[in-house]
Amino acid sequence: MLRVVVLVSGGGTNLQAIIDSVESGKIHDTKIVGVVSNNKNAYALERAKKHGIDQACVSPKDFETREVFNKELLKTVRAFSPDLIVLAGFLVVIPPEMIREYKNRMINIHPSLIPAFCGKGYYGLKVHEAALSRGVKIVGATVHFVDEGTDTGPIILQKAVEVEEDDTKESLQLRVMQQAEWKILPEAIDLFARGLIKVEDGKTVIQK
Ligand code: GRF
Numbered sequence: 001m002l003r004v005v006v007l008v009s010g011g012g013t014n015l016q017a018i019i020d021s022v023e024s025g026k027i028h029d030t031k032i033v034g035v036v037s038n039n040k041n042a043y044a045l046e047r048a049k050k051h052g053i054d055q056a057c058v059s060p061k062d063f064e065t066r067e068v069f070n071k072e073l074l075k076t077v078r079a080f081s082p083d084l085i086v087l088a089g090f091l092v093v094i095p096p097e098m099i100r101e102y103k104n105r106m107i108n109i110h111p112s113l114i115p116a117f118c119g120k121g122y123y124g125l126k127v128h129e130a131a132l133s134r135g136v137k138i139v140g141a142t143v144h145f146v147d148e149g150t151d152t153g154p155i156i157l158q159k160a161v162e163v164e165e166d167d168t169k170e171s172l173q174l175r176v177m178q179q180a181e182w183k184i185l186p187e188a189i190d191l192f193a194r195g196l197i198k199v200e201d202g203k204t205v206i207q208k
Pocket of ligand 1: 008009010011012013014015044088089090109110111124177181
């Protein structure tokens with residue numbers, strides 16, 4: 001049984017997609033053993049509570065220094081003994097020691113087709129705002145392993161979504177979530193749970 005911890009900061013729609021997929025069996029042999037947020041008001045924590053999943057909140061604001069926060073975050077995550085960590089809209093920089101400890105066992109969902117519209121400063125609505133101002137016709141989402149960079153780890157899955165003429169950043173964000181994020185994040189977790197993802201030479205090989 002794959003033990004998964006999900007890190008969240010906001011509404012938790014990606015977390016909900018994972019919960020629904022585990023409960024429906026679309027994600028095999030997996031248990032979400034904990035949800036950790038930096039934001040005690042994150043609705044994602046409510047979603048976890050409703051499904052009887054343990055929650056924890058560790059906020060940088062509650063600690064003297066970032067170093068102390070980093071140690072507390074890592075201690076909190078370790079306590080769940082996860083096999084896989086999923087960043088589902090987690091807006092805090094992951095401590096380097098945590099990235100090293102969970103190399104190729106920590107994944108992130110990014111709301112663009114990496115390498116487009118990613119890296120420092122590209123998160124949430126800003127990603128879709130940039131896509132609309134560039135005038136791209138195709139956007140999408142990416143699931144990737146987390147490495148020391150920002151949105152630079154080995155890509156696992158991507159899914160494209162068409163931009164529509166009357167799109168706003170909000171309508172585009174919602175469609176990318178509905179048509180891409182909520183599909184490929186659970187799919188990536190299932191592939192991981194079944195041991196079908198290998199990383200070779202900085203790229204993934206998916207045995208489908
Ligand atoms: C999603 O758009 C995701 O791509 C990004 O942060 C947002 C999280 O939304 N990383 P939610 O909290 O899962 O609803």
